[in-house]
Amino acid sequence: MTDSKRRNTWQKDAVRHALGEAKGFVGAQQLHLVLRNHGSTIGLATVYRALADLAVNGDADSLQSQDGEVLYRACTTSHHHHLICRECGLTIEIEANRVETWADDVAKEHGFANPSHTIDIFGTCTACQS
Amino acid sequence: MTDSKRRNTWQKDAVRHALGEAKGFVGAQQLHLVLRNHGSTIGLATVYRALADLAVNGDADSLQSQDGEVLYRACTTSHHHHLICRECGLTIEIEANRVETWADDVAKEHGFANPSHTIDIFGTCTACQS
DNA sequence: AATGCTATTGACATTCATTATCAATAAGAC
DNA sequence: GTCTTATTGATAATGAATGTCAATAGCATT
Numbered sequence A, B: 001m002t003d004s005k006r007r008n009t010w011q012k013d014a015v016r017h018a019l020g021e022a023k024g025f026v027g028a029q030q031l032h033l034v035l036r037n038h039g040s041t042i043g044l045a046t047v048y049r050a051l052a053d054l055a056v057n058g059d060a061d062s063l064q065s066q067d068g069e070v071l072y073r074a075c076t077t078s079h080h081h082h083l084i085c086r087e088c089g090l091t092i093e094i095e096a097n098r099v100e101t102w103a104d105d106v107a108k109e110h111g112f113a114n115p116s117h118t119i120d121i122f123g124t125c126t127a128c129q130s
Numbered sequence C: 001a002a003t004g005c006t007a008t009t010g011a012c013a014t015t016c017a018t019t020a021t022c023a024a025t026a027a028g029a030c
Numbered sequence D: 001g002t003c004t005t006a007t008t009g010a011t012a013a014t015g016a017a018t019g020t021c022a023a024t025a026g027c028a029t030t
Helices: A010-021 A028-037 A044-056 A097-109 B010-021 B028-037 B044-056 B097-109
Strands: A060-064 A070-074 A081-085 A091-094 A113-124 B060-064 B070-074 B081-085 B091-094 B113-124
Touching: A010 A028, A010 A044, A010 A070, A028 A044, A028 A070, A044 A060, A044 A070, A097 A113, A097 B097, A097 B113, A113 B097, B010 B028, B010 B044, B010 B070, B028 B044, B028 B070, B044 B060, B044 B070, B097 B113
Parallel strands: A081 A113, B081 B113
Antiparallel strands: A060 A070, A081 A091, A113 B113, B060 B070, B081 B091
């Protein structure tokens, strides 16, 4: 837990920064391409590792696209969910306290421990409906 | 839609039946193994195709496990969600009318069309807590 | 500023789920 | 039975993600 042995590298900063620049959710491969196109020499495996780190530390959200790829997004702060455009990837953060407690209640009702949940809403945003 | 050209094969029936026998969610590979262990000579690709068909026709639910595999489950009838044990895969169907409408409302609020959603709750069931 | 320790990197190989290919098979109509 | 063609299945191909490991570079210490 104590990251006394964690080292800061320009690679991690680059991934963090690139993820912040991205609009919606992006995959590791895609992010790697963007970085290379900007002149970076970062390796693909490093991008995967950096993104996994960010997700573990709560600095990034992750979800799986419908074709199985894991997508990441820079995370603001607290626990929340997403409304995502199927076409352009535009993402809106959703507060869902009502649903949070509902999910935990359902789990508790059935005797399930350590409940977690996946709640995402997909649709076509106004811009993409033309 | 008109399946005038769809043919009925024992392979499709076998997959449908095996999926019905399974307790929780199962992957295509796993289902294929079960079928082979029961003496079937069905091919892996056929299992994938049959499962995809079932999902499209609304006869099976599908979701992605946390390691990227797509899992299927025989579907009873109407729209519903799942409470799933992380250990043993035990699955309980959840009625979530409150959440259904909430999800649609959120989408509409932001001008998103054709809303759909992913709502799954994970936990450790009572049996697996020992 | 130089040294030592080791976390981290990156090119590459590997794993694994899923899909594409395509000749052979068999379902259903006549 | 015959014909048409949807379907099958062995295999190759794709692609995301992870493992490997020598080389690199952070960072504390001297």
